[in-house]
Amino acid sequence: MVVIQALRGTRCTCCRLSLMRSFTSIGGYAFRFPQTTARLPPCSSPIARQVRQHSHHHNDTRQVGWGRNQHDAEVAIEEEEATLEEKGNLEETEEVSEVTSSEPWYLQVEAPERTIKPLSERQKLPDLPESPPLILQPLLRQVSIDLGLDDLYLLDLRTLDPPPALGANLLMLIGTARSERHLHVSADRLCRWLRSTYKLRPDADGLLGRNELKLKLRRKAKRAKLMGSTEENADDGVRTGWVCVDVGVVEGVASKNAVEEPTDFVGFGRKTDGVRIVVQMLTEEKREEIELERLWGGILKRSQGGIEDADEGESTTGSPMIISSQPSLGTAGIVPKSHSGTSSTVASVRGLHTSVRRFQNTVHGTSSSHSKREGGSEATMQQAFYNSVDALVIDGDYEGARTILLENADNFIKLQADGWRMMLQEKLLLHIQSLPKDTALESLGNGHSDYSSTAFLSSFYKSLSVCPSAAEVEARVWLYSFARALGHPGYEATGLLDLFAELQISGSEISPVAYEHILRGVLRPDEGTPNYHGPDKVALQGALKILQAMYDQGLQILDETILVDLQETISPGLPDDDLAQGIITNAADTLDLPSYPLIPIQRRLHILMMTIDVPCFRDETRLRLLDLYRRQKNWVEFWDVFRMAARRAQPQSSSMYAFIFASIAQSKHQKACMNVVRIWAPELAKEIPPIPIAGQVAQGIRACLKVADPFVEEDAIKNPESNGEWISWWNKCKWSKEGSDQFLYE
Known part of the structure; x- marks a missing residue:
């Protein structure tokens, strides 16, 4: 054949x-x-x-x-x-x-020759980035050695601005699996290891369970047999070739080069060292197709170049405005950093939006060099001019201050380009805070729709431009919130919602600080409201619209500072007798203290704070919550906040222990004081590192011992060698009557 x-x-x-x-x-x-x-x-x-x-x-x-x-x-x-x-x-x-010869060179296809890497090179661990989280090194060993992923590549995306969609402070680990089955088995084992070892809750996208892959392939083969078709489709929904494991937010390590922010700075966005880790597991074919390293590497290079340009652009000096976190009569609200003499007495300040600082930098950027060239005489003349403006404002001649600022706007660089408007607003808002309450209420006129009934309102609203900037929006919102804090009957929550809608329609830029003032003003109860049990339905719906606008603008709304501010704003104050039927006296939850229930809106916020997937709250934030729940006698929620660190596998600080001992001692509940010493005093030695029984902690324990046994001090003096329970704890506490060791929680 x-x-x-x-x-x-x-x-x-x-x-x-x-x-x-x-x-x-x-x-x-x-x-x-x-x-x-x-x-x-x-x-x-x-x-x-x-x-x-x-x-x-x-x-x-x-x-x-x-x-x-x-x-x-x-x-x-x-x-x-x-x-x-x-x-x-x-x-x-x-x-x-x-x-x-007739075929062009660019159409001649040559078979690529793939070089096989040695095993040692494929299993090499990447270098750790700067200030890595503690979990990163064990995670790399687990992924490489135990799971067997090759060609690991670590991307440090913590400097990206704006942050990626996966989250801020992101570390991305990329690895190659040998096959589809190895891919899903490795992802499943990694999730189980994170849950059992670090008590995390990872989320794996694209993961098929232990028997799910086998079952899907069996069904696919049976369907192909019935249809008589054996065509292979790579995108069949079964063989994904890619699993993204979101480890979650873990506690980071403080960087050595980190710049400490002032403790009295309050704003939006998380102030935490929490780092989010994502593990990208791909098969070899999928990894060559996607090229995640090349994608994120290019984005990282462009972002670093943009950051360097921004740093060079913002190197000029300026004098931004500062606004206090809570408007009240006792604290200054808007303070200039430069020539104002009262800036040193301000207790609570915050910085304005970045756009305001850049605007002022462009206006006042050359003022210092100009003063040096002209000499000290011009600086003296400027200071004399500013003092004259302050004198007019203090005397109540607001229109005269506005007139001389407008007339001399071309003579001083700081007043050019509408700089006089910002200066006048600063001085007016500083002045109204220094006035007595009755005088301030009189200067605020009849209500939010009154723009000219008083000299103060007339000058303030005349200083606003047709298209207000972010700083002018903040000043206007702050004045409204200040009036509500004073209890002015003409400034209601509905008027603040109308102002917010007006700003949205006009397209004005609303800064995070202005959003915070609007939220507090809307949710704050009116002065003299009887039987207050939380904000009404209109205020809650308005607050939800404000939060939605913040989210649409890209602001972080699930922030510990925002949540605690909201919880404090809607607080009804002291517990009411109407809630007496819901008192809880469970010893396991309250240590035998009678605990009043929260109002419904506070209860929802508390559940949200306890279940949200964010790092453990800072000690300052938790102390604010503990003090709020202590005053409202919400002891169940009090202990929930205290146990938050243990649930997140974080150590407690000595200030937290001192506060709980002092809080229980102030309740004067004998059984509760006995329980707190028996349960939580031995835990001091179990902390990492152990907390010594000294200072504020020792004084808090002794305060509880005096309530548990009023004669414990006398018994300890008479019989110091006694083995009694309370006397032994009394002797363990290192007492000192020096001024430096004064008890802070009495």
Whole structure:
């Protein structure tokens, strides 16, 4: 069968004979071929004619005798066959060269040669970034050694601004799995390891369970058998080739180069060292297709270049405005950092939006160099001018202050480009805070729709521009919130919601500080509201709209500072007798203290704070919550906040222990004081590092001991060697009556 196909593939009869004789000569015998009756058209090539002549000569000699000239014929045929073969190879080479030369170079595909990396290079752990979280090194070892992922690549995306969609302070680890099954098994084991070892709650996108992959493949094979189709589709929804494991937010390590922010700074966004870790597991084919390293590496390089440009652009000096976190009569609200003499007495301040600082930098950026060139005389003249403006404002001549600022706007660089408006607003808001309450209420007019009934309101609203900037929006919102804090009846929560809607319609820029003032003003109860049990439905709906606007603007709303501010704002104060039927006295939850229930809105916020997936709250924030719940006698929630650190696997601080001992001692509940000493005093030695029984902690324990046993101090003096429970704890506390050791929680 093979011979027949080979014969049919030749060009002519002579070639067929030559091919046949090459097979017969190997066997050692020859056999005759019958004469062909059909005449074939002769081949036009000279080589074929030569072969045909030899063939005719061979046929003539075969009639005389085959055996006598067999050797000579075979030799001649072999020579002709060699010539034909050489000629054919030459023609094929020429044809291939013509085809190759006609194909452009950019269409010639070369098979890529993949170099196989050695095992040691594939299993090499990446270097740790600067200030890595404590979990990162064990995670790398678990992923590489125990799970067997190769070619690990670590991306430090903590400096990206704006942050990625996966979250801020992001570390991304990329690894290659050997197969689809290895991919899902590794992701499943990693999630189980994180849950059991670090008590985290990882989220794996694209992960199929232990038997889910096998079940899906079995169903797919059965469906293909029923349909009679075996076509393979790579994107079949079963073989993903990619699993993204979100480890969650873990506690980070404080950077050595970190700049400490002032403790009295209050704003939006998380102030925490929490780091989010994401592990990207891909098969080799999927990793080559996606190229995550190249994607995020390019974004990181562009972001770092933008940060360097921004740092160079903001190197100029300026004098931004500062606004207090809570407007009240006792604290200053807006304070200039430069020439104002009252800035040193301000207790609570916060910085304005970045756009305001950049605007002021452009206006006042050259003031210092200009003063140096002109000498001290011009600086003295400027200071005298500003003092004259302050004197007019203090005397109540607001219109005169506005007039001289507007007239001299071109003479001073700081007043140019509407800088006089910002200065006048600063001085007006500083002045109204220094006034007595009755005088301030009179200066605020009849209500939020009153713009000109008093000299103060007339000057303030005339200083606002047609298209207000972020700083002007903050000043206007702050004045409204200040009026509500004073208890002005004309400034209601609905009016503040109308002001917020007006700012949104006009397209004005609302800074995070302004959002905070609006939230507090809307949720704050009106002055003298009887039987207050939380904000009404209109205020809650308005607060939700404000939070939605903040979220749409890209601000972080699930922030510990915002949540605690909201909880304090909606607080009803002291517990009401109407809630007495819901008192809880469970010893396990309250240590036998009677605990009042929270109002519904506070209860929802408390559950949100306890279940939200964020790092443990800072001590300052938790102390604010503990003090709030202590005053409201919400002891169940009090202990929930105290146990937050233990639930997040974080150590407690000595200030937290001192506060709980002092709080229980202030309740004057004897059984509760006994329980808190028995339960929580031994836990001091179990903390990492152990907390010594000294200072504020020792004084808090002794305060509880005095309530548990009023004669414990006398008994300890009379019999210091006694083994009594309370006397032994009393002797363990290192008491000191020095001023530096004064008890802070009395």
